[in-house]
Amino acid sequence: MTRPAEVSAVGRVVLKDGTIVDSRGEQRLDVAMENGVVTEVGIELRGDRLVDARGCVVAPGFVDLHAHLREPGKEEAETIETGSRAGAKGGYTALVAMPNTDPPQDSVAVIDFVREQGKRAGLLEVVPSGCITLGRQGEALAPLAELAAAGVRLFTDDGSGVQNELLMRRAMEYARGLGVTLAQHCEVTSLTKGAVMNECQCCTSLGLPGWPSIAEELMVFRDIELARLTGARVHFLHLSTARSVELVRAAKRDGLPITAEVTPHHLSLDDTRLTSFDTVFKVNPPLRSLGDIAALRAGVRDGTIDALATDHAPHPRRDKELSLDQAPPGMLGLETALGVALGVLDVDLVHLVRIMSTQPAAIAGISDRHGRDIEVGAPANVVVFDPDLSWTVSPDSLSSKSRNTPYVGMTLRGKVRHTFFNGVATVLDGDAQR
Amino acid sequence: MKHLRSIDELGHDGVVRLLELTTHMVEINSRQVPKVPALRGRTVASLFFEDSTRTRLSFETAAKRLSADTMTFSVSTSSVNKGESLRDTVETITDMGVDAFVVRHKSTGIPWQISDWTDACVVNAGDGWHQHPTQALVDCFTVRQALGRDRFDGLTLTIVGDIKHSRVARSNISAFSMLGANVVLVAPPTLLPPDVSHWPVEVSHRLDEVLHRTDILYMLRLQSERMSQGHVPNLREYAEAFGLDARRVGMLPPGAVLMHPGPMNRGVEMLIDPSTLTNSLIHQQVSNGVSVRMAVLFDLLAGESSASHLAQEAS
Numbered sequence: 001m002t003r004p005a006e007v008s009a010v011g012r013v014v015l016k017d018g019t020i021v022d023s024r025g026e027q028r029l030d031v032a033m034e035n036g037v038v039t040e041v042g043i044e045l046r047g048d049r050l051v052d053a054r055g056c057v058v059a060p061g062f063v064d065l066h067a068h069l070r071e072p073g074k075e076e077a078e079t080i081e082t083g084s085r086a087g088a089k090g091g092y093t094a095l096v097a098m099p100n101t102d103p104p105q106d107s108v109a110v111i112d113f114v115r116e117q118g119k120r121a122g123l124l125e126v127v128p129s130g131c132i133t134l135g136r137q138g139e140a141l142a143p144l145a146e147l148a149a150a151g152v153r154l155f156t157d158d159g160s161g162v163q164n165e166l167l168m169r170r171a172m173e174y175a176r177g178l179g180v181t182l183a184q185h186c187e188v189t190s191l192t193k194g195a196v197m198n199e200c201q202c203c204t205s206l207g208l209p210g211w212p213s214i215a216e217e218l219m220v221f222r223d224i225e226l227a228r229l230t231g232a233r234v235h236f237l238h239l240s241t242a243r244s245v246e247l248v249r250a251a252k253r254d255g256l257p258i259t260a261e262v263t264p265h266h267l268s269l270d271d272t273r274l275t276s277f278d279t280v281f282k283v284n285p286p287l288r289s290l291g292d293i294a295a296l297r298a299g300v301r302d303g304t305i306d307a308l309a310t311d312h313a314p315h316p317r318r319d320k321e322l323s324l325d326q327a328p329p330g331m332l333g334l335e336t337a338l339g340v341a342l343g344v345l346d347v348d349l350v351h352l353v354r355i356m357s358t359q360p361a362a363i364a365g366i367s368d369r370h371g372r373d374i375e376v377g378a379p380a381n382v383v384v385f386d387p388d389l390s391w392t393v394s395p396d397s398l399s400s401k402s403r404n405t406p407y408v409g410m411t412l413r414g415k416v417r418h419t420f421f422n423g424v425a426t427v428l429d430g431d432a433q434r
Numbered sequence: 435m436k437h438l439r440s441i442d443e444l445g446h447d448g449v450v451r452l453l454e455l456t457t458h459m460v461e462i463n464s465r466q467v468p469k470v471p472a473l474r475g476r477t478v479a480s481l482f483f484e485d486s487t488r489t490r491l492s493f494e495t496a497a498k499r500l501s502a503d504t505m506t507f508s509v510s511t512s513s514v515n516k517g518e519s520l521r522d523t524v525e526t527i528t529d530m531g532v533d534a535f536v537v538r539h540k541s542t543g544i545p546w547q548i549s550d551w552t553d554a555c556v557v558n559a560g561d562g563w564h565q566h567p568t569q570a571l572v573d574c575f576t577v578r579q580a581l582g583r584d585r586f587d588g589l590t591l592t593i594v595g596d597i598k599h600s601r602v603a604r605s606n607i608s609a610f611s612m613l614g615a616n617v618v619l620v621a622p623p624t625l626l627p628p629d630v631s632h633w634p635v636e637v638s639h640r641l642d643e644v645l646h647r648t649d650i651l652y653m654l655r656l657q658s659e660r661m662s663q664g665h666v667p668n669l670r671e672y673a674e675a676f677g678l679d680a681r682r683v684g685m686l687p688p689g690a691v692l693m694h695p696g697p698m699n700r701g702v703e704m705l706i707d708p709s710t711l712t713n714s715l716i717h718q719q720v721s722n723g724v725s726v727r728m729a730v731l732f733d734l735l736a737g738e739s740s741a742s743h744l745a746q747e748a749s
Contacts, residue, residue: 204633205632207562208564212628276546277543323543326541
């Protein structure tokens with residue numbers, strides 16, 4: 001087998017003895033890549049460089065609909081380069097960059113900057129999302145058409161939801177004309193002032209202000225009805241409650257153009273984690289009850305939930321060392337998503353690849369180059385992961401600039417072995433190549 | 435015991451131990467010179483991020499009567515206002531050589547966070563709406579003393595008012611239940627936490643319906659800011675439904691006692707002057723405060739041998 005450093009060199013690279021998993025099912029075949037595309041799929045392929053994939057899944061690279069890369073504005077927490085590296089290690093070949101940067105992604109200049117920084121890092125495709133409203137202030141529309149012309153396909157004010165019903169209606173009407181998707185962070189903020197954790201028995205005992213489920217569900221309901229009215233495509237970010245899943249299920253049954261994502265942490269961690277008073281478990285929306293977790297998992301299983309998205313939210317140590325009510329919400333996700341998903345989701349590998357690659361690529365509007373079946377002519381954006389390999393999360397092994405992972409010390413099953421972005425190895429045998 | 439952060443962490447046996455120890459401290463405080471050398475050479479730092487003259491003075495007096503050195507950190511004069519993080523503050527003071535931190539903060543959980551950053555003992559003097567364990571110990575001790583019994587089986591404690599935002603209520607619900615009392619919470623639903631079904635309590639929204647079976651009536655302070663947040667329409671309406679007046683005092687069974695953690699809102703939850711009532715324990719709550727906090731600091735900071743020494747000295 002070839003040593004890591006040699007693989008990045010130009011030539012025909014062959015992934016040996018793995019199992020291809022994509023929308024067509026599972027096939028035990030080798031994959032050859034050259035000049036950034038898949039050039040051959042077959043048995044016993046030869047090439048200039050052979051990369052071991054025995055016992056591994058070979059799948060289209062993962063696509064994250066929800067990554068906070070913090071650049072520009074909060075480079076202390078993450079940069080586009082460090083976030084890209086974390087993403088590559090997690091098996092991602094594309095990240096949708098959330099727009100709550102400083103300045104926010106509400107102008108072509110900032111969008112171009114983010115995209116260019118992504119290219120400079122060269123570890124995966126950074127896909128900038130655009131703001132729905134100027135400065136994410138919820139008061140006036142951002143220049144959606146200009147941003148769409150600059151290539152933006154997904155718009156969101158993530159970090160906040162658009163509170164004003166009229167403005168949201170207008171945004172949907174306008175977005176429909178542009179053929180772009182609006183992604184909503186569902187939170188009616190008048191119901192969540194000062195909220196730290198899920199409104200539950202735990203918050204009763206801890207005396208922490210609660211974030212009630214209904215604050216999410218009211219906005220999910222409102223936007224489903226606005227989508228029904230306007231015909232706009234709406235994507236729901238990080239759904240966290242059982243009732244939200246039910247609302248989306250019903251909306252899909254009605255044939256509305258609605259999609260939804262859920263995070264690994266909302267699928268795996270419940271609200272009682274806050275009894276440790278560890279601010280790493282503070283996240284928005286908050287960790288919910290076991291009943292909500294079960295409903296989210298069922299939603300993934302029956303296809304109500306389209307995508308697994310990380311909501312990767314790096315924060316520097318000193319920010320997370322504030323009190324629970326002052327510490328910023330958010331946790332890392334890119335490097336642990338696969339292991340968490342394999343551990344908690346009762347779905348087959350084909351379904352897993354669908355929610356981590358194919359469907360998020362479609363929602364992000366990048367299906368021409370990501371989330372494609374591993375076939376001749378497809379761009380060589382490929383992840384190779386060992387679904388059975390157990391590993392223990394240690395903060396020092398993370399590539400993210402921040403350390404706020406809730407999975408410290410936990411053992412996950414399933415680890416990314418190699419990642420290829422446009423045919424170039426960004427991760428080999430678990431190590432970032434650049 | 436390494437820290438005193440919540441009644442639940444302390445547990446039944448810890449509560450009983452500290453109440454027994456308080457009896458010795460009451461004896462010390464009754465002496466002509468109420469001071470013993472038990473904690474000589476030990477240093478207690480009060481870290482108060484929220485104003486509370488009463489609790490702070492009570493702790494500092496307790497430390498001094500045990501001959502500990504004290505230092506006081508108050509937010510207004512500190513480098514917290516210069517952007518120093520809480521962790522930096524705690525680590526700096528730890529480096530000066532501190533044996534215990536007494537901490538009050540407006541945020542839940544701060545005592546637990548601090549205990550991750552220091553080897554010193556941490557005493558929770560109130561964190562957010564969460565816990566105020568020494569107040570609960572004071573209240574249990576005061577009832578023990580007044581009623582002359584160690585267990586509260588068969589007694590009903592009725593806590594009236596803003597349960598939702600009250601660390602005193604949360605601590606007392608745990609402590610009094612541990613000692614066998616039935617606990618009844620009386621408040622409008624807006625001043626109750628979202629889900630109390632797992633608490634060992636009964637809930638009522640009508641004070642008049644529970645007074646006749648109340649042995650300990652515990653009135654909580656209503657902060658005026660609760661009105662702007664829509665918890666109650668106005669003080670008059672609250673006082674009408676939940677305030678203690680002469681008529682309601684008359685509905686209590688004979689022998690029932692009255693408590694309040696202070697400071698009182700006269701004209702809101704207290705419509706009569708409690709000093710006119712023979713069954714008020716409000717003064718005892720204050721005077722027992724020092725003895726209870728002496729017991730806590732002694733338990734945390736003195737070794738086993740000094741404990742038996744103190745017991746001998748006291749007997």
